[in-house]
Amino acid sequence: MAYRQTNKVMEKFQSKKKEILKAAREVFAENSYQGTSIKTIAQKAKIATGTFYLYFTNKDALITMIVEEMFHELLKCIKHERANFTDGFDKLQASMEACIKLFVKEKNMAKILLVQVPGVNNAFNAKLIDIENELIKLTKEDLDELKKQDRIPDEDTFVTALAFVGSFRQVIINWLREGKPEDLEAAFATLMKYNLRGMGKGDGS
Amino acid sequence: MAYRQTNKVMEKFQSKKKEILKAAREVFAENSYQGTSIKTIAQKAKIATGTFYLYFTNKDALITMIVEEMFHELLKCIKHERANFTDGFDKLQASMEACIKLFVKEKNMAKILLVQVPGVNNAFNAKLIDIENELIKLTKEDLDELKKQDRIPDEDTFVTALAFVGSFRQVIINWLREGKPEDLEAAFATLMKYNLRGMGKGDGS
DNA sequence: AGAAACAATGAATGCTAATTCACATTGTAC
DNA sequence: GTACAATGTGAATTAGCATTCATTGTTTCT
Numbered sequence A, B: 001m002a003y004r005q006t007n008k009v010m011e012k013f014q015s016k017k018k019e020i021l022k023a024a025r026e027v028f029a030e031n032s033y034q035g036t037s038i039k040t041i042a043q044k045a046k047i048a049t050g051t052f053y054l055y056f057t058n059k060d061a062l063i064t065m066i067v068e069e070m071f072h073e074l075l076k077c078i079k080h081e082r083a084n085f086t087d088g089f090d091k092l093q094a095s096m097e098a099c100i101k102l103f104v105k106e107k108n109m110a111k112i113l114l115v116q117v118p119g120v121n122n123a124f125n126a127k128l129i130d131i132e133n134e135l136i137k138l139t140k141e142d143l144d145e146l147k148k149q150d151r152i153p154d155e156d157t158f159v160t161a162l163a164f165v166g167s168f169r170q171v172i173i174n175w176l177r178e179g180k181p182e183d184l185e186a187a188f189a190t191l192m193k194y195n196l197r198g199m200g201k202g203d204g205s
Numbered sequence C: 001a002g003a004a005a006c007a008a009t010g011a012a013t014g015c016t017a018a019t020t021c022a023c024a025t026t027g028t029a030c
Numbered sequence D: 001g002t003a004c005a006a007t008g009t010g011a012a013t014t015a016g017c018a019t020t021c022a023t024t025g026t027t028t029c030t
Helices: A007-030 A038-044 A049-055 A059-082 A088-105 A107-115 A123-148 A157-178 A184-199 B007-030 B038-044 B049-055 B059-082 B088-105 B107-115 B123-148 B157-178 B184-199
Strands: none
Touching (some): A007 A038, A007 A049, A059 A107, A088 A107, A088 A123, A088 A184, A123 A157, A157 A184, B007 B038, B007 B059, B038 B049, B059 B088, B059 B107, B088 B184, B157 B184
16 A cells, blocks of 8 residues: 555655755855756765655756745744834834844855856746845835835835845845955944935934 | 968957957847857857857857956946046945946946856856956945045945945846836936935035 | 968767666565 | 565766867968
8 A cells, every 4th residue: 555645754755855955055055056966965965866856856946945945034034023113214124134143144045045146047046036026125115104204205215225125235245255244243233324324314213 | 471460360350259249248148157158159140159269269268358348348437437526425426327327328238247147166257256346445445535534424434335336236236137217327316315325424515 | 373371160079967767775564 | 574665876868068170161372
């Protein structure tokens, strides 16, 4: 009789899948998408290359799953931090602080999402753009709220949101690539001040 | 007797090389580095694939030359605009305005430099990082000058420079990828205001 | 015009890496 | 413990390109 759907078997399957994902994250963080081979991932996960295909249909499915996982981790983290605040400025600050803290903690994640960006035309890149757009959307919503409250000047909040996200992105990328600024969390303070002034925060609080 | 070094021949050689470069720029703007084949470039340049190798030693040499050309165009453009100003804020503004105007005019250039970024480990990427670092360095110099003049707060100018460049980069990338903001030059005004406030420009001028 | 130098061609070569597959090993049920 | 289901294996297959090369076409020089 078939024994496929039993708990024990399923769990084992899922646990091995997770191991492969973990190994893959490490490899992708050090090499670009094109630059990492299934063979290398398989070696790191201590399986044969063929075994990989029992768990994932192909390389694209793997990277898509990794990026989606990271997307969820990131959004969960941001939403969790934001929940503590109601003020627009505070929410913006909480969002970026959540990002930075997560990236410091999970450097591989940051490397994959921000540095190992391959060219267009694959699932990986499309997902990455989704993540970025979601972050920009969230930022814009906060800015629109602040604008409605007359707490920031009447300017294009979309452009402002891009500027906000872009400034963080650049600092994080430089930190990943060149190790500068050394202390990302310290840089965060400067960066936050820069952006709050940039938005035109009056002296409310 | 050899006829290699005569003017006519050399000129023809150089002119064909330029044609190939032009075709290559167009192809690279639409596909990533890995995603474009020499065959496609050759077709666009109306030559056989083998002919390509009479003009360039390999694919890497081609992209390196393209990126270097663009680097020079960009720096020339920036330096030219900056020459009209002595004030730090004005110089910063001139730099970014020069960038934006060039990218609007030469959209393919922007696409190659900003969107078709392949993963690491090739000459293309290294050059791109050089360009970015050069821009950041220029920005930091202006900021240091302003700081010495006590015209901006005493904060980490490196982080500020990253934020400045990053905000522009993000807006330009979004414009290239999604076509938003529609009018990049209009967005420039918002962006510049954002960044001048961000730097902490007092009300000098 | 004829010979030598050079340029152009595109099919052949070679390499790399994803994916498959025939076979081997392990796990489950009875 | 045996039969069958499922997993694991890694060598073989395949496909896509970059690069080369033998051949053909073109230009220059005398």
